[in-house]
Amino acid sequence: MKIKIDDDFDLEKIADSGQCFRFNKFGDGYSVTASDKHLFVKEISPSEYEFDCSKDDFDNFWKSYFDLDVSYRDIRGRIDKDDEYLKRAAAYGEGIRILRQDPWEMLISFIISQRKNIPAIKASIEKLCALVGHKIEKNAIGDNIYAFPTPGEIAKLSDKELSSCGLGYRDKYVRKAALDVLNGEAELYKWQNLTDDDLMERLLKLFGVGVKVANCEILFGYHRLDAFPKDVWINRVLESKYPKGFNFERYKPYNGVMQQYLFFYSRSNGVAQEGIL
DNA sequence: AGGCAGGCTTTTA
DNA sequence: TAAAAGCCTGCC
Numbered sequence: 423m424k425i426k427i428d429d430d431f432d433l434e435k436i437a438d439s440g441q442c443f444r445f446n447k448f449g450d451g452y453s454v455t456a457s458d459k460h461l462f463v464k465e466i467s468p469s470e471y472e473f474d475c476s477k478d479d480f481d482n483f484w485k486s487y488f489d490l491d492v493s494y495r496d497i498r499g500r501i502d503k504d505d506e507y508l509k510r511a512a513a514y515g516e517g518i519r520i521l522r523q524d525p526w527e528m529l530i531s532f533i534i535s536q537r538k539n540i541p542a543i544k545a546s547i548e549k550l551c552a553l554v555g556h557k558i559e560k561n562a563i564g565d566n567i568y569a570f571p572t573p574g575e576i577a578k579l580s581d582k583e584l585s586s587c588g589l590g591y592r593d594k595y596v597r598k599a600a601l602d603v604l605n606g607e608a609e610l611y612k613w614q615n616l617t618d619d620d621l622m623e624r625l626l627k628l629f630g631v632g633v634k635v636a637n638c639e640i641l642f643g644y645h646r647l648d649a650f651p652k653d654v655w656i657n658r659v660l661e662s663k664y665p666k667g668f669n670f671e672r673y674k675p676y677n678g679v680m681q682q683y684l685f686f687y688s689r690s691n692g693v694a695q696e697g698i699l
Numbered sequence: 700a701g702g703c704a705g706g707c708t709t710t711t712a
Numbered sequence: 713t714a715a716a717a718g719c720c721t722g723c724c
Binding site: 592 | 710711712
Binding site for chain 3: 440532533535536537591592595629631653655656
């Protein structure tokens, strides 16, 4: 179905923004897999998109997934006119949105992400999905599309099967997370009702989850747009561009959106272009 | 107690 | 060979 979108919306930038790992260029559009849903979507004009799904699927899932009720143009409009670096980063990243993704899928994805680059993260996740995720459908060229595995599906994997996904030392973190969800130790969906501080505290107790991964989970899995994950790229930006400190107070409650612009810009040679590297 | 160094698996460039 | 959307453990 054809959807008109009058706001920031750039499929290529979202795909490359590092917040999702099963969102890839496919033919003249993008193949998007989230939880147990799959979508083919393409741009047909700057404000019109073809979503290859039913109206029910769009209304009940994809509209929320793409966070279409929030104006990212307005959020960009909050940027300090005197912050030249953030202005450039946001102009470069115009079109990025923060997707509403599943807490379980994000938790496992960002546990896997630690000390891996994005292609390696994607490869590991896709292997895991193909290994135990149930088949959703076939795409246009006949490849199977697999749902993200449930906690039960991951828990029943042998050590050998898990390690075949290239998880390395993270395999035990992934298994423990699945077991914690199954035995009720980690009630990821109930945690949506916790305060920011309590949510962070619970996440940090999970094996293999530190401050960085917890912030990614809070931003991308719980869609709390103020969370500001600090990875190696962001730390370089903060050190070189904001030696006196980033103005977190000003951008509350949207610091996480600013983080995405800074991350995307720095990774796309933004920092190198500034002569820092 | 809280901070820090070293180790960890694998993939990518 | 170094670096990659880091975290855990042990030592001080």
